[in-house]
Amino acid sequence: MTTTTAWRADPYDCALRTGRGPLxxxxxxxxxxxxEIERWCTAPDSADRSVLDRCRGTVLDIGCGPGRLVAALAAEGRRALGVDISPEAVARTLRLGGSALCQSVFEPLPAEGRWDTALLIDGNTGIGGDPTALLRRLHRVVSPSGRVIAECAPVDVDECCEVRVEDGRGGHGAPFPWARAGSRALAAHARRAGWEVSEQWTLEGRTFLSLAPQPSAAARP
Incomplete structure (x- = not known):
């Protein structure tokens, strides 16, 4: 089963449908x-707001989940689009008043190469199991002057592994590749992918990096 199919299967969609874990x-x-299903399914908290305040121009939320960030941007009249491989995540985003597409970030995207800000929040630097490859992909997604705002794992870790979604009650999906990177590791992945850290901040126990393209055009893939 592919990563895409694994995230479309229960119990992930079931948890999003109810807005409750455990997961x-x-x-x-x-x-x-x-x-943190319950947090994902509520309004943005202060840490989320610190991300939203740093978004500029058009915003692409990669792995948008139930859409709290996309909906908050839309409510402010900002142009924002969520991308998620879970049909329930996309449906919930639409119900909140946001815009979202059910597809992978590794597939062709609308306005590719013209997004001003791309978001990788709630562990989504793990998408595909290779943060360096994911960040290289984002060079083709954002504009030449665009930025990526990425959330780090809360511990000093750098791992790529195989995982599966479980609900703690016997329900589970198929295995798929995933990654976790703390702030130091994510900064290193970013440098390898042609980005530099322009800002780092921590709020409510969550740490974020704002990434800008490296000055040298040769750094771009």
Whole structure:
């Protein structure tokens, strides 16, 4: 089963439908990472607001989930689009008044190369299991002067592994590749992908990096 199919299967869609967990990512060795479904399904908190305040121009939210950030931007009259491979995530975003497409970031996107800000929030630097490859892809998504705002893992970690979604009650999806990177590791992935850290901040226990293209055109893939 592909990563796309795994995220479209229950129990992830079921949790988004109800707005409640529990929901986890389980690594092959049994380690569990809780997913914050309830937070994702509520209004933006102060940490989210710190991200929204730094968005400029048109905004693409990659892995938008239930759409709280896209909907908040839309409510302010900003042009924003969410992208998510979960049909329930897209449906919930639309119900909140946001715009969203059900597809992968690695597929061709609307206005590709012209987005001013791309968001990788709530662990979405893990998409595809390779943060460097994901950030290289974003050079083709954002404009030459665009930025990426990415949330880091809250611990000093740099791992690519296989996980599956579980609900703690016996329901689970198929395995797929995922990654986690703390601030130091994510900054290193960004440099390899042709980005530089222009700002780092922490709020409510969450850490974010704002990434700008490296000055040298040779750094772009």
């Amino acid at each position: 986890f990512l389980r690594r092959h060795d049994g380690w569990l990472l809780p997913l």
